[in-house]
Amino acid sequence: MCTAATYKTKDFYMGRTLDYEFSYGEQIAITPRNYEFDFRFAGKIKSHYALIGMAFVAEGYPLYYDAVNEKGLGMAGLNFVGNAAYEEALPEDETEVSQVAQFEFIPWILTQCATVAEAREKLAAMRLTGTAFSEQLPTAQLHWIIADKDSSIVVESMKDGLHVYDNPVGVLTNNPPFPSQMFALNNYAGVSRKQPESTFAGVLQLDAYSRGMGGMGIPGDLSSQSRFVKVAFTKLNSISGEEEDESVSQFFHILGSVDQQRGCCEVTEGKYEITIYTSCCNTAKGIYYYTTYDNHQITAVDMHAENLDSDQLICYPLLSKGEVRWQNK
Numbered sequence: 001m002c003t004a005a006t007y008k009t010k011d012f013y014m015g016r017t018l019d020y021e022f023s024y025g026e027q028i029a030i031t032p033r034n035y036e037f038d039f040r041f042a043g044k045i046k047s048h049y050a051l052i053g054m055a056f057v058a059e060g061y062p063l064y065y066d067a068v069n070e071k072g073l074g075m076a077g078l079n080f081v082g083n084a085a086y087e088e089a090l091p092e093d094e095t096e097v098s099q100v101a102q103f104e105f106i107p108w109i110l111t112q113c114a115t116v117a118e119a120r121e122k123l124a125a126m127r128l129t130g131t132a133f134s135e136q137l138p139t140a141q142l143h144w145i146i147a148d149k150d151s152s153i154v155v156e157s158m159k160d161g162l163h164v165y166d167n168p169v170g171v172l173t174n175n176p177p178f179p180s181q182m183f184a185l186n187n188y189a190g191v192s193r194k195q196p197e198s199t200f201a202g203v204l205q206l207d208a209y210s211r212g213m214g215g216m217g218i219p220g221d222l223s224s225q226s227r228f229v230k231v232a233f234t235k236l237n238s239i240s241g242e243e244e245d246e247s248v249s250q251f252f253h254i255l256g257s258v259d260q261q262r263g264c265c266e267v268t269e270g271k272y273e274i275t276i277y278t279s280c281c282n283t284a285k286g287i288y289y290y291t292t293y294d295n296h297q298i299t300a301v302d303m304h305a306e307n308l309d310s311d312q313l314i315c316y317p318l319l320s321k322g323e324v325r326w327q328n329k
């Protein structure tokens, strides 16, 4: 399972957790403006917006899980197993719209679009194909959140076509499809950050017997639907200062509300999903912050500290070993 969220203070932040039972060996990858993308069907793009994000680099190609571009548009792919369905690639002369392989979707949008509005235009004239990157890396069943500082959308390619939904909460998890996730929030209309009031039944006076009962009724399990509700509540009620350190700290607390601890979620015999990494990107400044399961110290990579006019990928391996800061020795 994975969870993605957006957060706005003075700047706009976007990030995700990646929950899985193993890691592909992903890295922070910066794609500078002149790295040439040779898309499977859509031709070459030689010069484009620069990107920073988390990617598995295969044969020199950044297979992005999540990224933002230098214009402040961000995107993340999350598992959508059982519901994602992609198109068969058609010969070029049989289609008028762009064909984009699912593994190219993030670079295809982020190299060319500065805003969600521009992304929508691309989405209106494209088909997402199930083309695999390689035999070793078969097609991933994903859906995506795309966001800028003003709005957020979800893209789901399903049997009945490509869906683009407004995402008023700026949150995405996995299954079921996004409209069902949103609908489920209706079941929590009565939840509040305040102490509960006794409204259960007129004849029964119930007592708020402890402090700190805000959010009473929010689910706490690790299912996708529950994480959606939990993180939506946390994000939408979040209060933090406007400054960078305060905003980033708060962002990690928002996603921390759906952190997965090893042992709580068995996916196959003896294999447990954990939160491998959590990211938070300042989309205005192009800074990618992250923590890993064993490294809670926030680490950051700034795209603008690199030569963004280069044509070579720039990669930083994840610092995944945590350190204890001793105070008395």
Ligand SMILES: C[C@H](CCC(=O)NCCS(=O)(=O)O)[C@H]1CC[C@H]2[C@@H]3CC[C@@H]4C[C@H](O)CC[C@]4(C)[C@H]3C[C@H](O)[C@]12C
Pocket: 001, 002, 018, 019, 020, 024, 056, 063, 064, 065, 077, 078, 079, 080, 081, 102, 103, 132, 133, 137, 138, 139, 140, 141, 142, 174, 175
């Ligand atoms: C496993 C992850 C989802 C985590 C998640 O949601 N776990 C909950 C499972 S569940 O919800 O409980 O079922 C997803 C998220 C992004 C994916 C990569 C996207 C690029 C590339 C696309 C290629 O086509 C195949 C290889 C490729 C590197 C992909 C590998 C893998 O698929 C990644 C890491």
